[in-house]
Amino acid sequence: MNQYEGGVALLEDAALTRAAQAGEVAALGLLLERHRAGMRAVALSILGPGPDVDDVLQDAAVTALRRVGDVRDPAAVGAWLRMIVRNTSRSLVRGAVPYRPIDDLRLPSTDPGPEQWLERHALRDWIWEAMEELSPALRLPMVLRHFSTGVTSYERIAEAVGVPVGTVRSRLSQGRAKLAAALAATADAPHGDTARRVRASSAEARETLAAAENGRFGALLTERWSPEIALLRGNEPVGGRSVLARGMECDLEAGVRQRLAHTVAGRSLAVWEMDLLSPADDPDHCPPSVAWVMTLDDAGRPYRLRLLHPRPVAALQALAPV
Template sequence: MGYEAHIQPTDAELAIAARGGDCTCLGVLLERHRARLYAAALRVLGFRPEAEDAVHDTFLIALRHIGDVKDPQAVVGWLHTVLHRCCLQQLRRRRGEMLTAEVPDRPDDGLNVEERLEKAALREWIWNAMSKLPEPLRVTAMLRYFGSYQSYEELAAILAIPIGTIRSRLSEAKRKLAEMLLDTAGLVNSESRQQSQEHQRFYFEIFDGLNRHGERDRFLRHFAEDLYLVRGGGKPVLGRSHLAWEIDSDTEAGVRLEPQRVLGAGNVIVVEGRFSNPPEDPLHCPPGVALVIFLRNRTARRLHLHLSPRPPVIDDD
């Protein structure tokens, strides 16, 4: 930001710098108001773990949406509004109610989440931080905060684990990400950005080769021969041959799988896609699919394949 160490920047100055992608200033802003946000959460939720979760949720939303705050002078009020929404989310979870949008008053600027993160220049920090999470936390956070399938039920189905495990993983992931924001904000690893871009290029390329040029073998070589495949809620199976059967069956039926979004953090990749069915059999496959891929030495060793009754939502968070 360029201010002297002895000069305390205002909240508005920190917000302006954060909107421009300065993670250090965002960390300073959130640390400055953390105690007040936590106190406000306690008033709504009581002395429960949910109060701390609500603060961490607020931090993550600030990371993703600080660039959308139009009036820097109002940033503190915006943070408290976000916190209030997060507290209401926690109360609804207690009662098992349907959850609503988490982010207040976000302008519809026509940008998807990836473009907004680029606009705010915080994407590098976010993915660098995500790559430092333990693998189970990383994949759960990627799906919940950046994917299309965000409900606990959907996450549990995709990852084939209990809903209670989803909750505990998300709570731990939020805590670790918030700590990294406050402790190491501003330390950006450009290698994480480059790796994410390479993942996107690679997966769009091999799916395009499979769909347009019939490059079946090239696609399958990316997966280990002893691939651990989890399909929906079914029993896991071993062997790339099971994936090959899925591909051959869909190809013979005239079905194409078109990737819409590729998320990558470390060795965990999420590919969200939609099925294009032949006109004579429009219901052959459901509209959407999520593939969660776990890599080792650039080879996919484990794959969770989740079929969805709806296509991925690319323009929403």
């Protein structure tokens, strides 16, 4: 490619990126097609031939959809897309490292102005609206994979959903394919304010932890959570409100505290990712973190809860009826 052709390509990339940032999914599709060969080459250089390459490219497409508003130099979008693939591939190789391919994807340029900020948030709200159009079986793996920070590996998602890893791969593939159709179907629909939902859910998480430390966790469950709340292990119910209350009481009596680290919030799902703080005299008492994965009822109340740790917690398992 000569210098002139290279300059034209950069201008075309910039135009497509700005269109994608304005919410044109077709423009993002064209960008991905233009850079598919380079993205695949990066994945192959790290992973070698195999099905993981296609998984990484699919993940990269969804990440690009979510984060295209963060591209500060539209002409450099090709480097940004390859960075997504590189980070995702390395996370897959490391295995235990959480899948977070978005930490260092910002390219240097001027800060976005108010118009770009509004476009970015409008696109994010649209994506969440489309997510809500997916079936529950597809929505939960997609949200955990692309919006959480710690429940992102196939193995962790399989634990959360209660299905084999192969089924997780299949559902993610189906979810990504259906997301494009859902985006088209919701293009003209009103989109909820995702930032407002996240703020409200974060406030609720902090209020829940404060209530627990004040001895009101059980009362809060009665006031704010569905009367049909059930603790699940995979897809199997293992207890209700009383099990949750006893588990929290046991943790507090042992000196364990939780601190909110990250919130994911939609109309039908919420995820509270907590740091777990062990007592000073027993620093290895508990795993470093826990994710509260909650399915919400039509009133926005949690009615199904999955608690996910890096490793099983014997105390919680002991509380659950056999």
